[in-house]
Amino acid sequence: MNNPAPAIFPPNGIGDARPTNQAVLDWVHEIATLTEPENIFWCDGSDRENEFLIAESLKQNVLIKLNQEKIPHSYLHRSDPNDVARVEQFTFVCTPTKEEAGPTNNWSEPKQTYAKLRGLLKGAMRGRTMFVIPYMMGPADSPLSKIGFEITDSKYVVLNMRIMTRMGEIAVKRLGNDPNAEWNRGVHSLLDINAERRFICHFPQDNAIISVGSGYGGNVLLSKKCLALRIGSYLARTQGWLAEHMLILGVESPEGKKHYVAAAFPSACGKTNFAMLIPPRHFEGWKVTTVGDDIAWMQVRDGRLYAINPENGYFGVVPGTSCKSNPNAMRAISHDTLYTNVALADDGDVWWEGKDGDPPQHAIDWRGNDWTPASKEKAAHPNSRFTTPMRNNPALDPDVEKGEGVPISAIIFGGRRSDTVPLVYESFNWAHGVYLGATMASETTAAATGAVGRVRRDPMAMLPFCGYNIGDYFQHWLDMGKRLTNPPLIFNVNWFRKGVKGQFLWPGFGENMRVLKWIIDRCDGTGGALQSPIGWLPSPHDLDLAELDIDHKCVAEILGIDHEEWQRELAAHKEFFDSLGGVVPEQLLEQREQLAARFLE
Numbered sequence: 001m002n003n004p005a006p007a008i009f010p011p012n013g014i015g016d017a018r019p020t021n022q023a024v025l026d027w028v029h030e031i032a033t034l035t036e037p038e039n040i041f042w043c044d045g046s047d048r049e050n051e052f053l054i055a056e057s058l059k060q061n062v063l064i065k066l067n068q069e070k071i072p073h074s075y076l077h078r079s080d081p082n083d084v085a086r087v088e089q090f091t092f093v094c095t096p097t098k099e100e101a102g103p104t105n106n107w108s109e110p111k112q113t114y115a116k117l118r119g120l121l122k123g124a125m126r127g128r129t130m131f132v133i134p135y136m137m138g139p140a141d142s143p144l145s146k147i148g149f150e151i152t153d154s155k156y157v158v159l160n161m162r163i164m165t166r167m168g169e170i171a172v173k174r175l176g177n178d179p180n181a182e183w184n185r186g187v188h189s190l191l192d193i194n195a196e197r198r199f200i201c202h203f204p205q206d207n208a209i210i211s212v213g214s215g216y217g218g219n220v221l222l223s224k225k226c227l228a229l230r231i232g233s234y235l236a237r238t239q240g241w242l243a244e245h246m247l248i249l250g251v252e253s254p255e256g257k258k259h260y261v262a263a264a265f266p267s268a269c270g271k272t273n274f275a276m277l278i279p280p281r282h283f284e285g286w287k288v289t290t291v292g293d294d295i296a297w298m299q300v301r302d303g304r305l306y307a308i309n310p311e312n313g314y315f316g317v318v319p320g321t322s323c324k325s326n327p328n329a330m331r332a333i334s335h336d337t338l339y340t341n342v343a344l345a346d347d348g349d350v351w352w353e354g355k356d357g358d359p360p361q362h363a364i365d366w367r368g369n370d371w372t373p374a375s376k377e378k379a380a381h382p383n384s385r386f387t388t389p390m391r392n393n394p395a396l397d398p399d400v401e402k403g404e405g406v407p408i409s410a411i412i413f414g415g416r417r418s419d420t421v422p423l424v425y426e427s428f429n430w431a432h433g434v435y436l437g438a439t440m441a442s443e444t445t446a447a448a449t450g451a452v453g454r455v456r457r458d459p460m461a462m463l464p465f466c467g468y469n470i471g472d473y474f475q476h477w478l479d480m481g482k483r484l485t486n487p488p489l490i491f492n493v494n495w496f497r498k499g500v501k502g503q504f505l506w507p508g509f510g511e512n513m514r515v516l517k518w519i520i521d522r523c524d525g526t527g528g529a530l531q532s533p534i535g536w537l538p539s540p541h542d543l544d545l546a547e548l549d550i551d552h553k554c555v556a557e558i559l560g561i562d563h564e565e566w567q568r569e570l571a572a573h574k575e576f577f578d579s580l581g582g583v584v585p586e587q588l589l590e591q592r593e594q595l596a597a598r599f600l601e
């Protein structure tokens with residue numbers, strides 16, 4: 001051993017919650033030997049520890065204190081301007097063969113990748129503290145819950161993981177001392193935050209993740225996209241469940257009848273907003289509650305699909321959030337919230353594009369530069385985020401801690417489509433529903449680096465998150481359907497269809513309740529619909545549009561399908577399937593042919 005064991009830091013009992021499982025201790029020792037940190041901080045997730053880390057972060061300018069009267073216990077973090085979103089081009093699935101990663105993932109050979117990453121991690125934590133974060137994904141008593149450990153040299157990561165996961169003692173306890181227990185090994189180092197040395201690597205067979213060179217949310221909060229979705233989807237397939245990029249919400253009628261629905265929309269396409277929806281006045285007595293806003297883990301029980309939210313907080317898009325668009329989110333983020341890359345007003349309040357009220361006359365923008373309403377630059381980055389505990393959400397569902405999960409009546413797919421795709425339609429059956437998910441597309445957003453507004457196929461909103469071959473993933477969905485004697489109905493929605501002048505045709509947000517109501521009616525067998533080539537479509541009078549100020553022409557337009565546009569869409573489906581190089585299950589190819597044939601009837 002050429003380097004002595006790193007000291008424990010700090011010495012006063014904070015940050016010394018060492019797990020007892022020998023496999024974890026051995027792994028931490030191995031990573032410490034490689035990265036050579038100055039000291040090791042064993043996180044316990046306590047309030048005392050959190051306060052200590054916030055104080056340290058303020059001293060080191062990792063956090064900026066906000067106006068504690070306006071937004072108590074809340075802080076601002078600015079990430080490096082070159083590091084503000086997920087980096088799909090630097091994200092790898094490292095399976096033994098390229099085929100296992102499939103046509104939609106960047107693949108990299110595991111042995112070589114480990115060697116390259118070890119090279120980058122060698123001595124990377126010199127002079128830094130190495131934090132060891134134990135965390136649990138899912139409620140304490142859920143059979144679906146998973147344990148992970150994340151090693152990181154970023155305090156920002158620790159502070160966020162404490163909000164986003166169930167962190168500390170609770171995870172250590174659940175793991176226990178079995179040296180063969182299943183748990184995820186996550187290693188993160190900021191290195192020098194250089195895009196040339198930025199790699200987000202997943203080793204599904206080893207249940208391991210290594211992320212280097214970034215300090216931004218989705219790349220470094222390894223619980224989230226890395227474990228809960230990429231590794232999660234791999235585990236889900238081998239273990240017979242589903243790990244999906246879905247919100248989960250409850251909707252209760254005035255008579256007290258309750259349904260749960262899960263919805264997959266790509267990044268920055270409205271999951272958090274839909275999950276926290278407040279019904280418009282016309283729907284007095286109806287209640288929507290949030291189980292989760294980004295990720296659903298679902299299992300079959302008694303022939304039904306049950307979902308848990310593995311997370312403990314929301315890492316949500318800030319711009320566009322207002323008392324008009326999402327009052328529940330505004331209340332949630334009014335205290336105990338970490339803000340990343342929003343603007344800082346002179347009075348210590350936060351500001352972003354789309355917030356209520358007038359912009360401040362002067363602010364510091366997300367880059368740290370002076371900003372005024374006359375500036376050409378945006379004050380907040382379009383992918384600026386809040387991290388807030390789910391307990392802050394006034395609409396939190398009472399069953400969010402239920403270990404067995406909540407029964408799902410409907411699955412909704414949806415994307416951001418200016419044209420072609422109607423407001424809502426229902427699939428004819430499970431396999432057709434899987435086809436809707438497999439062929440969904442969306443205009444790209446600022447949640448990942450790269451061009452914005454380009455239509456790309458994003459199956460089940462999982463294109464960047466499926467940790468194995470997409471063809472096997474489609475097959476897994478089809479197989480799950482066979483185990484469901486009481487399957488959820490499957491729908492597709494599009495809040496983003498535009499008129500000729502480029503304006504949104506549908507008001508969205510709270511008014512999406514009207515669509516949700518139709519979906520629930522369909523589940524209850526009471527909603528009307530017309531058969532169309534693409535599925536069951538509501539006619540204008542099947543939707544409750546009372547008290548909605550909307551042009552009748554608009555309604556006909558958003559609910560309708562244009563045969564010419566759909567011929568192009570069909571061709572795009574074929575092109576997409578063809579691009580996957582023969583992995584698409586026969587059953588989905590048949591679905592495409594049937595869809596094409598229905599247009600000729």
Ligand code: GTP
Pocket residue numbers: 265266267268269270271272273274293294315316317319320321325447495496504507508509512
């Ligand atoms: P991720 O956290 O990246 O997975 O995003 P998300 O799917 O949770 O998206 P979110 O709810 O944060 O919404 C993203 C953007 O879409 C925000 O700017 C919202 O204002 C906007 N948005 C959400 N719902 C609607 C809607 O119904 N209509 C319109 N026009 N915009 C919406």
Ligand code: SPV
Pocket residue numbers: 085086216217218219224225266267268294315447448
């Ligand atoms: C997404 O991009 O879908 C997110 C944000 O939820 S991040 O955690 O950065 O991936």
Ligand code: MN
Pocket residue numbers: 245266267268294
């Ligand atoms: Mn997401």
